[in-house]
Amino acid sequence: MEVVVLILKIYIVLVVLIMSGYTLRHMRFTLSRVRGEQRIFYQDILDDDLPTLAVLIPMHNEEKVARHVLERLLKVEYPQDRLEIIPINDHSDDKTEEILNEYAEKYPSRVLPLHRKEGKRGKPAALNDGMAKATGEVVLVFDADYLPPRGILRDMAVSFKDPEVGAVMGRVVPENANHNFLTRLLDLERTGGYQIDQQARHNMKLVPQYGGTVGGFRRQLAIDMGGFDPNILTEDTELTYKLFLNGYKVVYANRAECYEEVPEEWPVRARQVQRWAHGHTQVMYRYFLPLLRSRLLSRWEKVDGLLLLTIYMVPIVLLLGILDSLALFFLGEMNIIDSILVFVYVAAYNSYGNFAPFYQIASGAFLDGAVERILLVPFLIFNFFFNLWYVANGFVAGTLDLVFKRGSSWAKTPRFRDREASV
């Protein structure tokens, strides 16, 4: 029994060390973004020789939003002879196909729909087919619920003038933030994630993440690296690591803001988070060792890359930590108070919000000029328990994929937009 208790105690200390590591990392990020020197992006470069672009919009049953994204893209400021818009109808059985054909008829040289009715459904497979059809040097991807503003394509495309850049990522801003309590919390999470986290990584030349939408990459490079694996549910995370392992960088464009629709219902959010965790876990198992061994990344890129790669493991580590401490409690071993361990235990609790800690989110909202929204920060504690459970589920699913060598299927995020978007 003594050995069991010792193992349980060691695990608690390990949890605390992991949490403390993440807490310090996010504190460093917050200071870098709020007060530190900001790394200049490329949008001030003026160049007539912009790359040719293929804008891919994967769509599966997107009749509620398809028109909005297309209308916005038809109004963007980018040389028309260098732009192709390819909406990908991925096995839709609603009116998506009709809508895309309608736009193709109306704008035959600009909207070039791709209808996928065979093969595996899902974003990675759709993007592979889209890349094969496209001719542009650079692929920019938007999810169907996004509302790209006029200047965004140029802002992102110009970064590819730098030969080191393999992918670019813009900022995601919820357009339905005021809809309900959940959307407000998600808006706060996005603020912490983009305004602070991504920009700080860009500043510090670490590993900004290509997020799969409002972002882009070099088309031929992605094809040469094997395209997207249809079994990986987070093709964006995989591309990020593939690029870094091949000596390319991902850059973040904080000014390239694009509006999206965040889930308005908890079950939908649950499925989304679970899918992200599932896919991220698949990528973690595939790229953990190659990342460690790579000679193309700096030491800090590796550290940040590993912490990013294992971020979805943290909730299950914490969940096990809670069970561990419950076991210790009933074994009478919680009486560790005569030592420094009380500090350590309390510190673990204090790091509960490490997914995007409270100070990071509040600082991000502060930079955004938000006022009343900041008052919602304490309510993120509910989100923490929610994430804890569904991310842990996704992590287990990703692990089971590895153990049983099973495939995974794509779960689409339902849309809520029953109102007219301002197109």
Add this chain to the structure above:
Amino acid sequence: MLSLGNKKKKPEVVDISKQVIHPHRAYRKLVDVGRRGSFIELLILSVPLMAVMYFLFPYLTYLNCYNAIHLLTPSIPEEFIHLIRDDYLANTVYFMSIPGSYPTMTFSFITALISFLILVIIPNIKIVPKAVGLWVGYLAFVNFVSATFFFFVPNQFPYSIRIFSELYMKTEVSMWFIIPLLLAAALLPIPSRLGAKFGVIISIVLLDVVLGIVRYFVFLYVLHHYSFLFMALMFFAFGPLVDFLYAVVTYSLFMRNISAEIRKDIRQWKWSY
């Protein structure tokens, strides 16, 4: 449409130029105070308060016990209430010991059953937001484990109120040190007077002390009158996590006020480049 006979009106000129152009949120940042400046600010905000708390915590824990004794005396005979003094962090901490009560098997069984039902039902009720349902589920799970333990092996329960009391008080003292440090770090990036930041940290610690006193009495009362069964719930759900929540609530109020105050004050903001 103007008729031909009308004198043409000179169009009114509207000045649409802005008095002040604020930096876009993507480019905003605050004045950099440098690593040394940040470190000094961190020390100024945290160390003096931590030092004061170090000298004060014996009195505060004594005050805590004094209040609990005062409130508990009507329901518990005085001879059963003990004030204990112990060493902690090379100083003295006070806590109490009172008799606790074990749950009956029936009480444990009913509590386990109710907790189990809550655990299964609440997270799956559609009208309850999933996040709230999971939080309630977590509370029910901890209570279910505890009730099951007391149903099967009540004699194996390793704690008395004395031990719980000691654990609670030493955890509280630890929080009084951690909160100033944590909040000082969290407030570092924010442009506000040092005095204001110091004030907010002091108020959080004071709030924690006052609410900690109330909590201590409630915990002892529940453990004495309603059994040890709820000890796990108190520790895991209403322990340090609640201290953390007080801190974040007060911090967000402060941040809200500062944001409202300076968001249009151009002098505070710097362009990224």
